[in-house]
Amino acid sequence: FLKVHGPMSLKVATIQNSKQEAKSKRLFVGRGLYLEIAPSGGKWWRLKYRIDGKEKRISLGVYPDVGLKEARAKCNEARQLLANGVDPSAHRQALKSAKFEKNGNSFEVVAREWFVKFSPQWATSHSSKLIRRLEQNIFPYVGSLPIGEITASILLDVLRRIEDRGHLETAHRTKQNCGQVFRYAIATGRTERDPTADLKGALPPAINTHYARMTDTKNIGHLLRAINDYHGSVVTRCALRLAPLVFVRPGELRGAEWVEIDLEKAEWRIPAQRMKMNALHIVPLSTQAQAVLKEIHPVTGHGKYVFPGVRSNGRPMSENTINAALRYLGYSKEQMTGHGFRSMASTLLNEQGWNRDAIERQLAHAERDSVRNAYNYAEYLPERKKMMQAWADYLNGLTPHSKPDSTINM
Numbered sequence: 327f328l329k330v331h332g333p334m335s336l337k338v339a340t341i342q343n344s345k346q347e348a349k350s351k352r353l354f355v356g357r358g359l360y361l362e363i364a365p366s367g368g369k370w371w372r373l374k375y376r377i378d379g380k381e382k383r384i385s386l387g388v389y390p391d392v393g394l395k396e397a398r399a400k401c402n403e404a405r406q407l408l409a410n411g412v413d414p415s416a417h418r419q420a421l422k423s424a425k426f427e428k429n430g431n432s433f434e435v436v437a438r439e440w441f442v443k444f445s446p447q448w449a450t451s452h453s454s455k456l457i458r459r460l461e462q463n464i465f466p467y468v469g470s471l472p473i474g475e476i477t478a479s480i481l482l483d484v485l486r487r488i489e490d491r492g493h494l495e496t497a498h499r500t501k502q503n504c505g506q507v508f509r510y511a512i513a514t515g516r517t518e519r520d521p522t523a524d525l526k527g528a529l530p531p532a533i534n535t536h537y538a539r540m541t542d543t544k545n546i547g548h549l550l551r552a553i554n555d556y557h558g559s560v561v562t563r564c565a566l567r568l569a570p571l572v573f574v575r576p577g578e579l580r581g582a583e584w585v586e587i588d589l590e591k592a593e594w595r596i597p598a599q600r601m602k603m604n605a606l607h608i609v610p611l612s613t614q615a616q617a618v619l620k621e622i623h624p625v626t627g628h629g630k631y632v633f634p635g636v637r638s639n640g641r642p643m644s645e646n647t648i649n650a651a652l653r654y655l656g657y658s659k660e661q662m663t664g665h666g667f668r669s670m671a672s673t674l675l676n677e678q679g680w681n682r683d684a685i686e687r688q689l690a691h692a693e694r695d696s697v698r699n700a701y702n703y704a705e706y707l708p709e710r711k712k713m714m715q716a717w718a719d720y721l722n723g724l725t726p727h728s729k730p731d732s733t734i735n736m
């Protein structure tokens with residue numbers, strides 16, 4: 327192959343004036359999009375991308391039937407799918423497969439259409455889990471059926487497969503997601519009713535389990551000392567040390583990007599698309615949190631992620647890394663989890679008299695008014711900065727050999 331033109335330099339005139347040559351050549355646009363010109367003179371738009379560590383390519387049409395502007399639009403659509411954890415090639419196969427061609431009304435076609443339409447409004451972690459849930463539990467069994475022919479009994483048989491594996495909560499979540507797809511199908515004229523409404527009470531109620539947490543100061547001190555003595559990778563150790571200092575959700579921690587961190591302002595600004603509640607979130611960084619980030623920066627600061635995965639710097643660490651490290655340190659899932667740092671901070675900060683609203687804002691919990699939630703990311707920020715530094719100082723007092731204070735000075 328002959329490679330010509332750098333990213334974003336391609337223009338329509340360049341394409342029109344390009345001549346066929348003895349070897350295929352590529353005119354690059356950017357973001358993986360390029361035009362491949364065969365020795366025969368044929369011109370095909372192609373997109374190169376990576377998913378799950380593998381490099382793949384898909385065709386986006388033939389030039390001039392598909393122009394440069396349309397090719398870029400198709401590239402952006404594919405990139406949006408990737409951002410939501412969906413392989414553009416697999417998505418296309420599902421839509422084009424013969425078994426899904428019946429009026430475009432199969433459950434999988436409608437579900438993927440619904441997902442593409444609404445997933446840009448969700449946090450990436452949420453959308454990835456949702457589409458994976460449907461791909462693993464629903465599509466293989468009823469994905470090819472016309473959505474209007476799926477009855478409550480058919481769907482219940484599929485949901486009971488999940489229940490029989492011991493994943494009752496997943497069965498309930500999957501039922502809820504299917505209901506969203508059916509309601510979208512009703513709105514778009516593909517079916518007349520939602521069969522999940524007939525399944526109320528058909529599954530045993532999911533048992534509400536709380537994340538394991540630790541609130542006894544002696545036990546917290548043992549945990550923090552164990553974390554400081556962790557001898558695994560420096561990336562995992564730093565993630566473990568930062569977790570109790572910032573008490574964000576595990577997905578928000580492992581997906582941290584260096585562009586979000588401002589050490590001069592001592593702030594970590596997590597963009598809305600990475601937050602569960604889809605609103606910008608500010609994490610004031612204590613001096614202790616800054617020290618952890620300064621320690622890890624020489625190791626990962628050249629890349630995108632603060633805590634990259636073991637196999638690729640282009641992906642964040644695995645969602646199981648923190649919990650696996652806690653298991654390595656001897657803590658069972660009943661004793662402590664990555665999410666447990668949040669409930670630990672919430673319980674103790676409330677007990678120690680901090681403003682409950684400031685605590686809730688720092689935990690980025692749901693706001694009843696979605697508009698208020700989107701614009702009040704800086705609410706109580708001066709108090710939150712003071713609280714986060716005091717919290718880090720308090721945790722420091724639990725790790726040395728000195729006797730910890732029972733309260734935080736406010």
